Amino acid sequence: MFGPRIIGDDGVELRTPTLEDYHLFAKWQLEPAVTRFWGPRLQDEPPSGAEERMKKDGESRTSLLWTIAYADEPVGFTGIFGIDWVRRDGETGIFIGRHDLYGRGIASETVRLRMAYIWNELGLHRTHNWIALPNQGSWRANKKSGYAQVGTYPRVGFRSGEWIDEWLGEAFPHTFPQDRMPPPWK
Amino acid sequence: MALGGIIRGKRTTLRTPTEDDLGAYGRWMSDMRVRALVRPWHEPAMPATWKERLTEQTKEKNGALWSIEADGGVVGLVRVGFGWEPHRDTAHLHDLVVDPDEWRKGHGFDASLALHRYLFDYLDLRRVTVNFTVENAGARRIADRLGYVEFAHKHEVHFRDGAYVDELELLMERPVWDERWGKTEREYQPLGAR
Numbered sequence: 001m002f003g004p005r006i007i008g009d010d011g012v013e014l015r016t017p018t019l020e021d022y023h024l025f026a027k028w029q030l031e032p033a034v035t036r037f038w039g040p041r042l043q044d045e046p047p048s049g050a051e052e053r054m055k056k057d058g059e060s061r062t063s064l065l066w067t068i069a070y071a072d073e074p075v076g077f078t079g080i081f082g083i084d085w086v087r088r089d090g091e092t093g094i095f096i097g098r099h100d101l102y103g104r105g106i107a108s109e110t111v112r113l114r115m116a117y118i119w120n121e122l123g124l125h126r127t128h129n130w131i132a133l134p135n136q137g138s139w140r141a142n143k144k145s146g147y148a149q150v151g152t153y154p155r156v157g158f159r160s161g162e163w164i165d166e167w168l169g170e171a172f173p174h175t176f177p178q179d180r181m182p183p184p185w186k
Numbered sequence: 187m188a189l190g191g192i193i194r195g196k197r198t199t200l201r202t203p204t205e206d207d208l209g210a211y212g213r214w215m216s217d218m219r220v221r222a223l224v225r226p227w228h229e230p231a232m233p234a235t236w237k238e239r240l241t242e243q244t245k246e247k248n249g250a251l252w253s254i255e256a257d258g259g260v261v262g263l264v265r266v267g268f269g270w271e272p273h274r275d276t277a278h279l280h281d282l283v284v285d286p287d288e289w290r291k292g293h294g295f296d297a298s299l300a301l302h303r304y305l306f307d308y309l310d311l312r313r314v315t316v317n318f319t320v321e322n323a324g325a326r327r328i329a330d331r332l333g334y335v336e337f338a339h340k341h342e343v344h345f346r347d348g349a350y351v352d353e354l355e356l357l358m359e360r361p362v363w364d365e366r367w368g369k370t371e372r373e374y375q376p377l378g379a380r
Binding site: 039040042085086087088089125126128150151152153154159168171172 | 225270271272273337338339340341342343344345351355357
């Protein structure tokens with residue numbers, strides 16, 4: 001599934017991805033400046049694979065994906081994945097592909113919009129995520145919208161001579177701060 | 187990697203699953219005693235569907251499935267996923283199901299010890315992880331005895347009997363294996379100096 005358009009504050013909005021966005025997603029994930037806490041920076045599909053991947057994502061009943069736009073330009077993606085409709089649980093994630101835009105609050109606003117949609121429109125009971133502990137911007141953004149740490153997974157990834165732990169978080173509808181609820185749910 | 191080979195325990199043997207095992211798999215996944223403790227590995231289905239699932243499992247590139255045999259019959263299954271590329275130096279124990287009619291006979295621990303010997307002493311992995319609900323006392327006993335430590339307590343994760351129950355995340359590191367089991371549990375006897 002893809003998410004609908006949700007307009008937030010300060011020039012941030014979530015919108016339904018386009019094929020052009022998918023080409024950007026693939027390109028960003030090969031960039032060293034934005035993948036320190038991401039995957040192995042290897043491409044496992046040909047350029048033509050973006051269309052097939054987008055089709056699969058759109059048809060999935062267990063995931064939901066948005067493009068993050070800032071000042072009307074695509075700058076990343078976010079969503080919820082591996083949704084278990086019996087447990088009503090899923091894993092959330094966010095990727096900002098523009099290093100030059102770090103620190104502007106894009107992640108915090110994205111998480112706010114995403115979580116408001118999940119609680120008000122998907123009817124889920126719980127969400128969870130695993131974030132590199134040194135990636136403070138990411139887990140702080142999640143905490144502002146109701147995530148709390150439930151554990152630390154030690155020595156998960158190795159980057160530049162050091163092991164990196166992961167921050168394990170979870171959120172529930174009742175942990176979302178009601179004074180931060182965006183329209184149209186406010 | 188999709189279907190596991192032979193791993194011998196003292197009382198159980200992990201072996202390659204066959205279509206003959208699928209009837210038992212279907213029984214366990216429809217048994218409420220199992221479902222109260224674990225998320226089923228597939229829902230109950232027609233025999234033909236189970237055959238398709240086994241075929242799909244043979245194509246799985248990131249994990250392996252074994253049947254657990256004891257006293258000449260299949261008494262359980264175990265499914266392991268392997269870590270991400272490019273390191274692939276960890277594993278996650280996705281499923282360990284023992285036939286409820288065979289509980290409390292030690293099959294679960296014996297099969298788990300043999301499996302971990304294979305993972306640490308044969309595959310040379312760095313770490314194995316597992317998760318289970320706080321109500322799964324059998325899994326907790328096995329994990330504690332093997333040397334697992336808890337690193338997260340997740341709230342209201344598993345839904346059964348009209349309510350949610352918490353779930354634990356645990357890990358076992360290679361040094362713990364070496365210290366606790368390395369001297370006595372070997373896939374092969376050391377070759378010694380040549």
